[in-house]
Amino acid sequence: MSELLAGLLRGPAAELYQRLLRTGELRVSDDPEVASSPEMDELVEAGFARRRFVGEPVIVPVEPSRAVDQALISVQRQVLEQHRMIVRVREQMQVLQKEYVAGADRDDSAVRVYTDPAEIGALSVELCLSAEREFSNLETEHYRNPPDGRSAKVPPAVVLERGVRFRNIYARPVLDLPFAGEMVRRCTEGGWQLRVAPELPMKMVLVDDRAALLPLDRTGMEGAVLVRAPVIVAALRGYFEMLWNQALPLQDNGVESKFSANQRTVLRLMIGGMTDAAIARHLDVSERTVRRHISAALDLLGVDNRITATAMIVRDGWLDY
DSSP, rough: HHHHHTTTOOHHHHHHHHHHHHHSSHHHHHHHHHHHHHHHHHHHHHSSSEEEEEEEEEEEEHHHHHHHHHHHHHHHHHHHHHHHHHHHHHHHHHHHHHHHHHHHOOOOOOOEEEEHHHHHHHHHHHHHHSSSSEEEEOOOSOOSSSOOOOOOOOHHHHTTTTEEEEEEEEGGGGGGSSHHHHHHHHHHHTTTEEEEOOOSSEEEEEEETTEEEEESSSSOSEEEEOOHHHHHHHHHHHHHHHHHHHSEEOOSSSSSSSSSSHHHHHHHHHHHTHHHHHHHHTTTSSSSHHHHHHHHHHHHHHHHHHHHHHHHHHHHHTTTO
16 A cells, blocks of 8 residues: 555554554544554644544545546645746746846956966856857867767757857867767767867867857967957857868767768769769769769869869868878
């Protein structure tokens, strides 16, 4: 019985209820200690028993179906009230968050240098929590102590619920590190949009259009500069968007997905100097198919001729792996 009523009654109270069901009632005069015990009070308060004072005072059990229904209704009310409390707390948090962001924006320091690694780490977390629309990141292969994939930066749920967009661009060498596969998987599952560029000059964090965190060294742990100057932040935002447009999207497995397998094959042969007719014979397809693959690749690269496309592909090394 106690197992059946788990969550509605504590064990001793459930056992007492089972005893009442067997006997039908309990005369107060026969067992005054049990009649006034905490377990009996729990049964009465939970609606599993009631005291009757007509004639000799007795305590009788409430029919199980009716008692359990009443208990479930009480639990549902408690859950509803807890949900309402959570909603109120989140609304209050949003108000406080906006006040925090507004206070941070009033900081007179357009540029501020931090040198304490712990303070830099805490600042990164604060910037993430304060994001309202966009959190952008550049990640290079330069780590003081290379982390494993389990240390991937997963966006906090409370920030994602605000509709904040998380974007990250990896430098290509990052994907060669041992932990890269697990890191990409965790980041993708966590809500990041990921792309990869051949190389990046530095790490960088951008929050909306109001703040940027830049490193003083390659690892980003020797020191960092927090920039709030609107003109500089706007320039860095434009730089990030330029890199984003040029970078290749990542699939869940960390493989660049800019070109299809057929496009890669055709492009390699084209760069090798083969004509459309030669490529068609080599691949046993029509020249029209070859031209279609090349045209699609040019569109993806955002160029209108093969010479520019070849120079871009060779320069950035997108077909080297």
